[in-house]
């Protein structure tokens with residue numbers, strides 16, 4: 001039985017898809033058979049982040065409507081053997097995504113995989129609710145700013161009310177993933193600190209990903225940043241994978257960088 | 271009621287109010303089923319100027335009588351004497367039906383009607399486990415509300431009675447929503463978007479920076495919301 005994890009946020013553009021690609025890759029590289037489902041109908045982009053956009057033939061909605069088998073629609077990642085993608089449809093109507101259809105697809109996948117990652121669209125409407133409905137766990141991708149924290153808070157409310165787990169009297173396990181964290185801007189008071197965010201959300205932390213140039217580069221090249229093993233963002237995502245698997249590891253990249261003697265002497269340039 | 275100069279939140283407009291109550295009535299327990307004997311005794315009491323019979327409505331209890339009782343005959347005699355027969359108390363279904371046919375109320379011996387009415391009004395306390403999230407609203411329409419967690423920005427908690435928040439209040443809290451001016455709000459940390467008691471409200475209620483630190487209680491005094499710290503500042 002696969003574990004179903006939704007990557008969600010409420011607010012758009014905070015780094016859900018980036019996170020999904022790296023966590024999926026990280027789990028697969030550790031030998032867990034992992035499939036990522038792109039729920040963002042109309043805005044397919046998980047395939048771009050994985051660099052497999054040219055190999056997309058069938059999508060999630062084709063499978064739901066019986067026009068293609070799961071086997072035909074799944075794309076195997078070219079870097080991680082145990083990673084698969086079920087792409088979103090760019091052209092179909094969002095309403096073609098039904099709760100029953102999603103349930104059937106998940107039930108079929110759950111037999112063959114260890115992890116199913118659902119990349120949620122932004123917002124709190126139908127699409128986001130479908131992506132979270134069957135989840136066992138949720139990764140709440142949040143930026144250190146008030147509007148993002150507020151939207152995440154709202155999504156937690158939905159997780160606690162509008163999911164199958166909640167309706168059966170259970171609970172979706174929540175994990176906070178704080179990303180685009182810039183310690184310098186926290187020190188300067190331009191961003192919320194980790195403590196500020198945790199104080200409001202009160203959700204266990206699965207990772208803090210620093211704001212990083214390498215993420216931009218990686219997504220432009222269609223390579224999840226976690227592959228760039230020495231980059232800070234990659235290390236932070238590797239640690240998040242470990243914590244997701246229940247391992248304990250200390251937080252990195254949350255203290256402001258110690259300024260060297262020279263930069264102290266000559267002042268940090270902004 | 272409200273000071274016109276003060277902002278008021280018109281939260282609930284009620285066309286009427288229902289209250290459980292017990293009004294005085296006289297209970298007659300006949301020791302005999304013979305109506306003429308009863309009437310003679312009643313006439314005697316009236317002559318003596320019994321206040322119990324003259325002013326309050328009469329309820330007759332029939333449960334313990336063995337013989338049949340001529341309720342219709344008794345009713346018309348009461349009318350003649352200007353005694354207001356209101357209800358029959360009996361557990362016998364036949365007597366209850368008869369009473370209703372005669373336009374009287376049929377009260378059951380077991381149920382105390384005053385209690386039943388009170389129970390409907392009984393205030394309860396609702397306990398909510400966990401933080402109230404943005405977009406969520408928790409309402410306790412009749413009674414107090416206890417939140418075991420914070421109230422986040424964009425969340426709203428309402429109660430007809432008191433509100434206790436075992437966490438920071440960062441959203442909106444409205445106590446005494448049906449007009450209870452005695453209602454209070456308690457919170458471990460005050461940084462509210464809005465606080466209201468019995469319709470008097472204030473936005474951005476975070477006290478001064480010092481008092482907002484610890485636990486506070488908020489109450490209404492002369493249309494103004496006041497607060498005080500519950501624990502000495504650290």
Ligand SMILES: Nc1ncnc2c1ncn2[C@@H]1O[C@H](COP(=O)(O)OP(=O)(O)OP(=O)(O)O)[C@@H](O)[C@H]1O
Nearest residue numbers: 012013014015016017018122180210211212215216
């Ligand atoms: N840690 C980071 N540092 C710098 N840039 C980042 C970081 N994380 C994400 N980004 C950038 O932010 C942008 C949005 O990321 P992404 O597409 O993953 O967000 P999303 O939440 O999936 O958006 P949407 O809501 O549209 O689906 C991308 O350009 C990505 O490269």
Ligand SMILES: [Mg+2]
Nearest residue numbers: 016017040120
């Ligand atoms: Mg996305």
